[in-house]
Amino acid sequence: MxxxxxxxxxxxxxxxxxxxxxxxxxxxxxxxxxxxxxxxxxxxxxxxxxxxxxxxxxxxxxxxxxxxxxxxxxxxxxxxxxxxxxxxxxxxxxxxxxxxxxxxxxxxxxxxxxxxxxxxxxxxxxxxxxxxxxxxxxxxxxxxxxxxxxxxxxxxxxxxxxxxxxxxxxxxxxxxxxxxxxxEPLEDDVPCLEMEDTPRERPSDDQIMLLIKEHTGVTNSTAFQQLQDGIKREVLKFLKSKGASYRQLERLTGVGRGLIQGL
The missing domain is CATH 3.30.70.1290 (Transposase IS200-like)
Incomplete structure:
Protein backbone atom coordinates (compact mmCIF):
# COMPACT_ATOMS: atom_id res chain seq x y z
CA MET A 1 0.00 0.00 0.00
CA GLU A 184 -3.91 21.34 34.45
CA PRO A 185 -3.73 17.75 33.11
CA LEU A 186 -5.26 17.15 29.72
CA GLU A 187 -7.86 14.45 29.31
CA ASP A 188 -6.58 11.07 28.15
CA ASP A 189 -8.79 11.26 25.06
CA VAL A 190 -7.36 14.50 23.63
CA PRO A 191 -6.65 13.50 19.98
CA CYS A 192 -2.94 14.36 19.70
CA LEU A 193 -0.32 12.18 18.03
CA GLU A 194 0.42 9.10 20.09
CA MET A 195 3.12 6.44 20.17
CA GLU A 196 0.88 3.69 18.88
CA ASP A 197 0.72 3.04 15.15
CA THR A 198 -3.05 2.60 15.38
CA PRO A 199 -5.51 4.62 17.41
CA ARG A 200 -6.36 3.28 20.81
CA GLU A 201 -10.03 2.25 20.97
CA ARG A 202 -11.88 3.51 24.01
CA PRO A 203 -14.86 1.75 25.57
CA SER A 204 -18.23 3.47 25.33
CA ASP A 205 -20.08 4.72 28.39
CA ASP A 206 -22.42 1.73 28.13
CA GLN A 207 -19.47 -0.68 28.07
CA ILE A 208 -17.96 0.97 31.15
CA MET A 209 -21.23 0.77 33.08
CA LEU A 210 -21.58 -2.89 32.12
CA LEU A 211 -18.08 -3.60 33.46
CA ILE A 212 -18.88 -1.73 36.67
CA LYS A 213 -22.04 -3.78 37.10
CA GLU A 214 -20.20 -7.05 36.45
CA HIS A 215 -17.53 -6.25 39.05
CA THR A 216 -19.59 -4.55 41.76
CA GLY A 217 -23.28 -5.11 41.09
CA VAL A 218 -24.01 -1.36 41.13
CA THR A 219 -25.63 0.45 38.23
CA ASN A 220 -25.22 4.18 38.97
CA SER A 221 -22.70 6.68 40.29
CA THR A 222 -24.43 7.17 43.63
CA ALA A 223 -24.22 3.47 44.44
CA PHE A 224 -20.62 3.33 43.21
CA GLN A 225 -19.58 6.10 45.61
CA GLN A 226 -20.98 4.09 48.52
CA LEU A 227 -18.67 1.14 47.83
CA GLN A 228 -15.66 0.50 50.06
CA ASP A 229 -12.65 2.62 49.09
CA GLY A 230 -10.51 -0.43 48.29
CA ILE A 231 -13.13 -1.82 45.92
CA LYS A 232 -13.55 1.53 44.18
CA ARG A 233 -9.81 1.86 43.66
CA GLU A 234 -9.46 -1.63 42.20
CA VAL A 235 -12.39 -1.15 39.83
CA LEU A 236 -11.12 2.26 38.68
CA LYS A 237 -7.65 0.81 38.02
CA PHE A 238 -9.25 -1.99 36.01
CA LEU A 239 -11.35 0.45 33.96
CA LYS A 240 -8.30 2.60 33.25
CA SER A 241 -6.47 -0.50 32.01
CA LYS A 242 -9.37 -1.07 29.60
CA GLY A 243 -8.87 2.38 28.08
CA ALA A 244 -11.48 4.43 29.93
CA SER A 245 -10.60 8.13 30.06
CA TYR A 246 -10.48 10.27 33.18
CA ARG A 247 -13.45 12.24 31.91
CA GLN A 248 -15.57 9.13 31.45
CA LEU A 249 -14.69 7.72 34.87
CA GLU A 250 -15.34 10.99 36.64
CA ARG A 251 -18.70 11.39 34.90
CA LEU A 252 -19.89 7.80 35.32
CA THR A 253 -18.68 7.07 38.85
CA GLY A 254 -18.83 10.47 40.51
CA VAL A 255 -15.27 10.02 41.78
CA GLY A 256 -13.05 13.11 41.61
CA ARG A 257 -10.45 13.31 38.88
CA GLY A 258 -7.62 13.83 41.34
CA LEU A 259 -8.23 10.44 42.90
CA ILE A 260 -8.59 8.75 39.51
CA GLN A 261 -5.33 10.25 38.21
CA GLY A 262 -3.48 9.16 41.33
CA LEU A 263 -4.27 5.48 40.86
Missing part, protein backbone atom coordinates in the same frame (compact mmCIF):
# COMPACT_ATOMS: atom_id res chain seq x y z
CA UNK A 2 1.50 3.40 -0.98
CA UNK A 3 2.20 5.88 1.77
CA UNK A 4 -0.33 8.64 2.28
CA UNK A 5 0.89 12.17 1.69
CA UNK A 6 1.36 14.27 4.78
CA UNK A 7 -1.48 16.65 5.51
CA UNK A 8 -0.37 20.19 4.79
CA UNK A 9 -0.81 22.96 7.33
CA UNK A 10 -2.39 26.22 6.28
CA UNK A 11 -0.31 28.03 8.90
CA UNK A 12 2.95 26.19 8.21
CA UNK A 13 2.87 24.90 11.82
CA UNK A 14 3.15 21.19 12.59
CA UNK A 15 3.23 18.93 15.61
CA UNK A 16 5.97 16.39 14.92
CA UNK A 17 6.78 13.20 16.77
CA UNK A 18 10.01 11.26 16.14
CA UNK A 19 10.68 7.95 17.83
CA UNK A 20 13.45 5.42 18.04
CA UNK A 21 13.34 2.44 15.72
CA UNK A 22 11.70 -0.53 17.47
CA UNK A 23 10.96 1.87 20.35
CA UNK A 24 14.62 1.84 21.41
CA UNK A 25 16.15 4.61 23.48
CA UNK A 26 17.51 7.58 21.58
CA UNK A 27 18.75 9.44 24.67
CA UNK A 28 20.83 7.54 27.21
CA UNK A 29 22.36 10.31 29.31
CA UNK A 30 22.37 14.05 29.84
CA UNK A 31 24.92 14.62 27.10
CA UNK A 32 22.60 13.01 24.54
CA UNK A 33 19.68 15.25 25.48
CA UNK A 34 21.75 18.42 25.31
CA UNK A 35 23.38 17.32 22.05
CA UNK A 36 19.94 17.01 20.48
CA UNK A 37 18.89 20.43 21.77
CA UNK A 38 22.09 21.89 20.30
CA UNK A 39 21.24 20.17 17.01
CA UNK A 40 17.79 21.75 17.02
CA UNK A 41 19.44 25.10 17.59
CA UNK A 42 21.84 24.74 14.65
CA UNK A 43 19.26 23.46 12.19
CA UNK A 44 16.88 26.37 12.59
CA UNK A 45 19.28 28.61 10.64
CA UNK A 46 20.82 28.76 7.18
CA UNK A 47 24.49 29.71 7.05
CA UNK A 48 26.60 31.61 4.51
CA UNK A 49 30.05 30.63 3.27
CA UNK A 50 31.60 32.30 6.29
CA UNK A 51 29.53 30.18 8.66
CA UNK A 52 27.33 33.06 9.80
CA UNK A 53 23.52 32.66 10.05
CA UNK A 54 21.85 34.18 6.99
CA UNK A 55 18.27 33.06 7.20
CA UNK A 56 15.71 30.97 9.01
CA UNK A 57 14.82 27.40 8.13
CA UNK A 58 12.14 27.04 10.78
CA UNK A 59 10.75 28.33 14.06
CA UNK A 60 10.24 26.18 17.16
CA UNK A 61 7.46 26.89 19.61
CA UNK A 62 7.87 23.92 21.96
CA UNK A 63 9.70 20.62 22.36
CA UNK A 64 9.97 17.73 24.78
CA UNK A 65 12.59 15.00 24.63
CA UNK A 66 11.67 11.63 26.16
CA UNK A 67 13.99 8.62 26.34
CA UNK A 68 12.70 6.91 23.19
CA UNK A 69 10.79 9.66 21.38
CA UNK A 70 10.38 13.41 21.13
CA UNK A 71 7.73 15.99 20.35
CA UNK A 72 8.30 19.22 18.46
CA UNK A 73 5.96 22.12 17.65
CA UNK A 74 7.55 23.67 14.58
CA UNK A 75 6.77 26.19 11.83
CA UNK A 76 8.18 25.97 8.33
CA UNK A 77 10.22 28.92 7.10
CA UNK A 78 12.96 28.55 4.49
CA UNK A 79 12.42 24.82 3.93
CA UNK A 80 9.72 22.19 4.42
CA UNK A 81 9.23 20.49 7.75
CA UNK A 82 10.35 17.22 6.14
CA UNK A 83 13.67 18.73 5.04
CA UNK A 84 14.29 20.20 8.49
CA UNK A 85 13.53 16.96 10.33
CA UNK A 86 15.74 15.02 7.92
CA UNK A 87 18.71 17.29 8.67
CA UNK A 88 18.07 17.20 12.42
CA UNK A 89 17.84 13.41 12.45
CA UNK A 90 20.87 12.94 10.22
CA UNK A 91 23.09 15.15 12.36
CA UNK A 92 22.05 13.51 15.63
CA UNK A 93 22.40 9.97 14.29
CA UNK A 94 25.96 10.77 13.17
CA UNK A 95 26.76 11.91 16.73
CA UNK A 96 24.97 8.97 18.38
CA UNK A 97 26.53 6.26 16.23
CA UNK A 98 30.01 7.69 16.70
CA UNK A 99 29.57 7.96 20.47
CA UNK A 100 28.21 4.45 20.94
CA UNK A 101 30.25 2.67 18.25
CA UNK A 102 27.26 1.61 16.19
CA UNK A 103 25.96 2.11 12.67
CA UNK A 104 22.61 1.98 10.94
CA UNK A 105 19.27 3.58 11.67
CA UNK A 106 18.30 5.10 15.00
CA UNK A 107 14.93 6.66 14.23
CA UNK A 108 11.80 5.07 12.82
CA UNK A 109 12.03 5.74 9.10
CA UNK A 110 9.04 8.07 8.86
CA UNK A 111 8.26 10.64 11.50
CA UNK A 112 4.67 11.42 12.42
CA UNK A 113 3.22 14.87 11.91
CA UNK A 114 -0.08 16.69 12.03
CA UNK A 115 -1.03 20.19 10.87
CA UNK A 116 -1.86 22.88 13.40
CA UNK A 117 -4.38 25.23 11.83
CA UNK A 118 -5.92 27.14 14.73
CA UNK A 119 -4.93 28.78 18.00
CA UNK A 120 -7.09 26.47 20.09
CA UNK A 121 -5.24 23.36 18.98
CA UNK A 122 -1.90 25.17 19.17
CA UNK A 123 -2.60 25.85 22.86
CA UNK A 124 -3.66 22.25 23.43
CA UNK A 125 -0.35 21.09 21.99
CA UNK A 126 1.64 23.43 24.22
CA UNK A 127 -0.01 21.68 27.14
CA UNK A 128 0.23 18.17 25.69
CA UNK A 129 3.90 18.39 24.75
CA UNK A 130 5.02 19.81 28.08
CA UNK A 131 2.87 17.37 30.07
CA UNK A 132 4.50 14.28 28.53
CA UNK A 133 6.99 13.73 31.41
CA UNK A 134 4.23 14.14 34.00
CA UNK A 135 1.98 11.70 32.18
CA UNK A 136 4.89 9.23 32.05
CA UNK A 137 5.37 9.74 35.84
CA UNK A 138 8.95 10.93 35.40
CA UNK A 139 8.24 14.11 37.37
CA UNK A 140 5.34 15.46 39.38
CA UNK A 141 5.28 18.91 37.79
CA UNK A 142 5.93 20.21 34.27
CA UNK A 143 8.57 22.64 35.54
CA UNK A 144 10.61 19.82 37.09
CA UNK A 145 11.57 18.24 33.75
CA UNK A 146 14.94 19.36 32.37
CA UNK A 147 14.59 18.30 28.74
CA UNK A 148 11.62 20.29 27.50
CA UNK A 149 11.14 23.89 26.44
CA UNK A 150 9.08 24.87 29.47
CA UNK A 151 12.13 26.46 31.12
CA UNK A 152 12.22 28.89 28.20
CA UNK A 153 8.69 30.03 29.02
CA UNK A 154 9.11 30.39 32.78
CA UNK A 155 12.53 32.06 32.55
CA UNK A 156 14.65 29.37 34.19
CA UNK A 157 16.62 28.90 30.96
CA UNK A 158 19.03 31.75 30.19
CA UNK A 159 18.07 33.71 27.03
CA UNK A 160 21.33 32.76 25.30
CA UNK A 161 20.31 29.10 25.44
CA UNK A 162 16.73 29.58 24.26
CA UNK A 163 15.79 28.09 20.91
CA UNK A 164 11.99 28.53 20.92
CA UNK A 165 9.99 31.61 19.93
CA UNK A 166 8.34 32.14 23.30
CA UNK A 167 7.80 35.85 22.66
CA UNK A 168 5.19 35.27 19.95
CA UNK A 169 3.36 32.77 22.13
CA UNK A 170 3.36 34.99 25.23
CA UNK A 171 2.05 37.95 23.23
CA UNK A 172 -1.05 35.86 22.54
CA UNK A 173 -1.27 34.02 25.86
CA UNK A 174 -0.17 35.72 29.11
CA UNK A 175 2.30 33.57 31.03
CA UNK A 176 0.08 33.18 34.12
CA UNK A 177 -2.74 31.91 31.95
CA UNK A 178 -0.44 29.57 30.02
CA UNK A 179 1.08 28.22 33.23
CA UNK A 180 -2.37 27.51 34.64
CA UNK A 181 -3.32 25.61 31.49
CA UNK A 182 -0.08 23.66 31.33
CA UNK A 183 -0.35 22.65 34.98
Missing amino acids: PRQSRKESGTGIYHVMIRGINHQKIFNDEEDYFQFIATLDRMRFRYDDEGAPCGSNCTYYAYCLMSNHLHLLIRERGETVGETIKRIAGSYVFYYNRKYGRDGHLFKDRFKSEPVNDMGYFTTLLRYIHQNPVKAKLVERVRDYAYSSWGEFDGTVEPVFQICDTTTVLKRIPFDELKEWVD
Whole structure:
Protein backbone atom coordinates (compact mmCIF):
# COMPACT_ATOMS: atom_id res chain seq x y z
CA MET A 1 0.00 0.00 0.00
CA PRO A 2 1.50 3.40 -0.98
CA ARG A 3 2.20 5.88 1.77
CA GLN A 4 -0.33 8.64 2.28
CA SER A 5 0.89 12.17 1.69
CA ARG A 6 1.36 14.27 4.78
CA LYS A 7 -1.48 16.65 5.51
CA GLU A 8 -0.37 20.19 4.79
CA SER A 9 -0.81 22.96 7.33
CA GLY A 10 -2.39 26.22 6.28
CA THR A 11 -0.31 28.03 8.90
CA GLY A 12 2.95 26.19 8.21
CA ILE A 13 2.87 24.90 11.82
CA TYR A 14 3.15 21.19 12.59
CA HIS A 15 3.23 18.93 15.61
CA VAL A 16 5.97 16.39 14.92
CA MET A 17 6.78 13.20 16.77
CA ILE A 18 10.01 11.26 16.14
CA ARG A 19 10.68 7.95 17.83
CA GLY A 20 13.45 5.42 18.04
CA ILE A 21 13.34 2.44 15.72
CA ASN A 22 11.70 -0.53 17.47
CA HIS A 23 10.96 1.87 20.35
CA GLN A 24 14.62 1.84 21.41
CA LYS A 25 16.15 4.61 23.48
CA ILE A 26 17.51 7.58 21.58
CA PHE A 27 18.75 9.44 24.67
CA ASN A 28 20.83 7.54 27.21
CA ASP A 29 22.36 10.31 29.31
CA GLU A 30 22.37 14.05 29.84
CA GLU A 31 24.92 14.62 27.10
CA ASP A 32 22.60 13.01 24.54
CA TYR A 33 19.68 15.25 25.48
CA PHE A 34 21.75 18.42 25.31
CA GLN A 35 23.38 17.32 22.05
CA PHE A 36 19.94 17.01 20.48
CA ILE A 37 18.89 20.43 21.77
CA ALA A 38 22.09 21.89 20.30
CA THR A 39 21.24 20.17 17.01
CA LEU A 40 17.79 21.75 17.02
CA ASP A 41 19.44 25.10 17.59
CA ARG A 42 21.84 24.74 14.65
CA MET A 43 19.26 23.46 12.19
CA ARG A 44 16.88 26.37 12.59
CA PHE A 45 19.28 28.61 10.64
CA ARG A 46 20.82 28.76 7.18
CA TYR A 47 24.49 29.71 7.05
CA ASP A 48 26.60 31.61 4.51
CA ASP A 49 30.05 30.63 3.27
CA GLU A 50 31.60 32.30 6.29
CA GLY A 51 29.53 30.18 8.66
CA ALA A 52 27.33 33.06 9.80
CA PRO A 53 23.52 32.66 10.05
CA CYS A 54 21.85 34.18 6.99
CA GLY A 55 18.27 33.06 7.20
CA SER A 56 15.71 30.97 9.01
CA ASN A 57 14.82 27.40 8.13
CA CYS A 58 12.14 27.04 10.78
CA THR A 59 10.75 28.33 14.06
CA TYR A 60 10.24 26.18 17.16
CA TYR A 61 7.46 26.89 19.61
CA ALA A 62 7.87 23.92 21.96
CA TYR A 63 9.70 20.62 22.36
CA CYS A 64 9.97 17.73 24.78
CA LEU A 65 12.59 15.00 24.63
CA MET A 66 11.67 11.63 26.16
CA SER A 67 13.99 8.62 26.34
CA ASN A 68 12.70 6.91 23.19
CA HIS A 69 10.79 9.66 21.38
CA LEU A 70 10.38 13.41 21.13
CA HIS A 71 7.73 15.99 20.35
CA LEU A 72 8.30 19.22 18.46
CA LEU A 73 5.96 22.12 17.65
CA ILE A 74 7.55 23.67 14.58
CA ARG A 75 6.77 26.19 11.83
CA GLU A 76 8.18 25.97 8.33
CA ARG A 77 10.22 28.92 7.10
CA GLY A 78 12.96 28.55 4.49
CA GLU A 79 12.42 24.82 3.93
CA THR A 80 9.72 22.19 4.42
CA VAL A 81 9.23 20.49 7.75
CA GLY A 82 10.35 17.22 6.14
CA GLU A 83 13.67 18.73 5.04
CA THR A 84 14.29 20.20 8.49
CA ILE A 85 13.53 16.96 10.33
CA LYS A 86 15.74 15.02 7.92
CA ARG A 87 18.71 17.29 8.67
CA ILE A 88 18.07 17.20 12.42
CA ALA A 89 17.84 13.41 12.45
CA GLY A 90 20.87 12.94 10.22
CA SER A 91 23.09 15.15 12.36
CA TYR A 92 22.05 13.51 15.63
CA VAL A 93 22.40 9.97 14.29
CA PHE A 94 25.96 10.77 13.17
CA TYR A 95 26.76 11.91 16.73
CA TYR A 96 24.97 8.97 18.38
CA ASN A 97 26.53 6.26 16.23
CA ARG A 98 30.01 7.69 16.70
CA LYS A 99 29.57 7.96 20.47
CA TYR A 100 28.21 4.45 20.94
CA GLY A 101 30.25 2.67 18.25
CA ARG A 102 27.26 1.61 16.19
CA ASP A 103 25.96 2.11 12.67
CA GLY A 104 22.61 1.98 10.94
CA HIS A 105 19.27 3.58 11.67
CA LEU A 106 18.30 5.10 15.00
CA PHE A 107 14.93 6.66 14.23
CA LYS A 108 11.80 5.07 12.82
CA ASP A 109 12.03 5.74 9.10
CA ARG A 110 9.04 8.07 8.86
CA PHE A 111 8.26 10.64 11.50
CA LYS A 112 4.67 11.42 12.42
CA SER A 113 3.22 14.87 11.91
CA GLU A 114 -0.08 16.69 12.03
CA PRO A 115 -1.03 20.19 10.87
CA VAL A 116 -1.86 22.88 13.40
CA ASN A 117 -4.38 25.23 11.83
CA ASP A 118 -5.92 27.14 14.73
CA MET A 119 -4.93 28.78 18.00
CA GLY A 120 -7.09 26.47 20.09
CA TYR A 121 -5.24 23.36 18.98
CA PHE A 122 -1.90 25.17 19.17
CA THR A 123 -2.60 25.85 22.86
CA THR A 124 -3.66 22.25 23.43
CA LEU A 125 -0.35 21.09 21.99
CA LEU A 126 1.64 23.43 24.22
CA ARG A 127 -0.01 21.68 27.14
CA TYR A 128 0.23 18.17 25.69
CA ILE A 129 3.90 18.39 24.75
CA HIS A 130 5.02 19.81 28.08
CA GLN A 131 2.87 17.37 30.07
CA ASN A 132 4.50 14.28 28.53
CA PRO A 133 6.99 13.73 31.41
CA VAL A 134 4.23 14.14 34.00
CA LYS A 135 1.98 11.70 32.18
CA ALA A 136 4.89 9.23 32.05
CA LYS A 137 5.37 9.74 35.84
CA LEU A 138 8.95 10.93 35.40
CA VAL A 139 8.24 14.11 37.37
CA GLU A 140 5.34 15.46 39.38
CA ARG A 141 5.28 18.91 37.79
CA VAL A 142 5.93 20.21 34.27
CA ARG A 143 8.57 22.64 35.54
CA ASP A 144 10.61 19.82 37.09
CA TYR A 145 11.57 18.24 33.75
CA ALA A 146 14.94 19.36 32.37
CA TYR A 147 14.59 18.30 28.74
CA SER A 148 11.62 20.29 27.50
CA SER A 149 11.14 23.89 26.44
CA TRP A 150 9.08 24.87 29.47
CA GLY A 151 12.13 26.46 31.12
CA GLU A 152 12.22 28.89 28.20
CA PHE A 153 8.69 30.03 29.02
CA ASP A 154 9.11 30.39 32.78
CA GLY A 155 12.53 32.06 32.55
CA THR A 156 14.65 29.37 34.19
CA VAL A 157 16.62 28.90 30.96
CA GLU A 158 19.03 31.75 30.19
CA PRO A 159 18.07 33.71 27.03
CA VAL A 160 21.33 32.76 25.30
CA PHE A 161 20.31 29.10 25.44
CA GLN A 162 16.73 29.58 24.26
CA ILE A 163 15.79 28.09 20.91
CA CYS A 164 11.99 28.53 20.92
CA ASP A 165 9.99 31.61 19.93
CA THR A 166 8.34 32.14 23.30
CA THR A 167 7.80 35.85 22.66
CA THR A 168 5.19 35.27 19.95
CA VAL A 169 3.36 32.77 22.13
CA LEU A 170 3.36 34.99 25.23
CA LYS A 171 2.05 37.95 23.23
CA ARG A 172 -1.05 35.86 22.54
CA ILE A 173 -1.27 34.02 25.86
CA PRO A 174 -0.17 35.72 29.11
CA PHE A 175 2.30 33.57 31.03
CA ASP A 176 0.08 33.18 34.12
CA GLU A 177 -2.74 31.91 31.95
CA LEU A 178 -0.44 29.57 30.02
CA LYS A 179 1.08 28.22 33.23
CA GLU A 180 -2.37 27.51 34.64
CA TRP A 181 -3.32 25.61 31.49
CA VAL A 182 -0.08 23.66 31.33
CA ASP A 183 -0.35 22.65 34.98
CA GLU A 184 -3.91 21.34 34.45
CA PRO A 185 -3.73 17.75 33.11
CA LEU A 186 -5.26 17.15 29.72
CA GLU A 187 -7.86 14.45 29.31
CA ASP A 188 -6.58 11.07 28.15
CA ASP A 189 -8.79 11.26 25.06
CA VAL A 190 -7.36 14.50 23.63
CA PRO A 191 -6.65 13.50 19.98
CA CYS A 192 -2.94 14.36 19.70
CA LEU A 193 -0.32 12.18 18.03
CA GLU A 194 0.42 9.10 20.09
CA MET A 195 3.12 6.44 20.17
CA GLU A 196 0.88 3.69 18.88
CA ASP A 197 0.72 3.04 15.15
CA THR A 198 -3.05 2.60 15.38
CA PRO A 199 -5.51 4.62 17.41
CA ARG A 200 -6.36 3.28 20.81
CA GLU A 201 -10.03 2.25 20.97
CA ARG A 202 -11.88 3.51 24.01
CA PRO A 203 -14.86 1.75 25.57
CA SER A 204 -18.23 3.47 25.33
CA ASP A 205 -20.08 4.72 28.39
CA ASP A 206 -22.42 1.73 28.13
CA GLN A 207 -19.47 -0.68 28.07
CA ILE A 208 -17.96 0.97 31.15
CA MET A 209 -21.23 0.77 33.08
CA LEU A 210 -21.58 -2.89 32.12
CA LEU A 211 -18.08 -3.60 33.46
CA ILE A 212 -18.88 -1.73 36.67
CA LYS A 213 -22.04 -3.78 37.10
CA GLU A 214 -20.20 -7.05 36.45
CA HIS A 215 -17.53 -6.25 39.05
CA THR A 216 -19.59 -4.55 41.76
CA GLY A 217 -23.28 -5.11 41.09
CA VAL A 218 -24.01 -1.36 41.13
CA THR A 219 -25.63 0.45 38.23
CA ASN A 220 -25.22 4.18 38.97
CA SER A 221 -22.70 6.68 40.29
CA THR A 222 -24.43 7.17 43.63
CA ALA A 223 -24.22 3.47 44.44
CA PHE A 224 -20.62 3.33 43.21
CA GLN A 225 -19.58 6.10 45.61
CA GLN A 226 -20.98 4.09 48.52
CA LEU A 227 -18.67 1.14 47.83
CA GLN A 228 -15.66 0.50 50.06
CA ASP A 229 -12.65 2.62 49.09
CA GLY A 230 -10.51 -0.43 48.29
CA ILE A 231 -13.13 -1.82 45.92
CA LYS A 232 -13.55 1.53 44.18
CA ARG A 233 -9.81 1.86 43.66
CA GLU A 234 -9.46 -1.63 42.20
CA VAL A 235 -12.39 -1.15 39.83
CA LEU A 236 -11.12 2.26 38.68
CA LYS A 237 -7.65 0.81 38.02
CA PHE A 238 -9.25 -1.99 36.01
CA LEU A 239 -11.35 0.45 33.96
CA LYS A 240 -8.30 2.60 33.25
CA SER A 241 -6.47 -0.50 32.01
CA LYS A 242 -9.37 -1.07 29.60
CA GLY A 243 -8.87 2.38 28.08
CA ALA A 244 -11.48 4.43 29.93
CA SER A 245 -10.60 8.13 30.06
CA TYR A 246 -10.48 10.27 33.18
CA ARG A 247 -13.45 12.24 31.91
CA GLN A 248 -15.57 9.13 31.45
CA LEU A 249 -14.69 7.72 34.87
CA GLU A 250 -15.34 10.99 36.64
CA ARG A 251 -18.70 11.39 34.90
CA LEU A 252 -19.89 7.80 35.32
CA THR A 253 -18.68 7.07 38.85
CA GLY A 254 -18.83 10.47 40.51
CA VAL A 255 -15.27 10.02 41.78
CA GLY A 256 -13.05 13.11 41.61
CA ARG A 257 -10.45 13.31 38.88
CA GLY A 258 -7.62 13.83 41.34
CA LEU A 259 -8.23 10.44 42.90
CA ILE A 260 -8.59 8.75 39.51
CA GLN A 261 -5.33 10.25 38.21
CA GLY A 262 -3.48 9.16 41.33
CA LEU A 263 -4.27 5.48 40.86
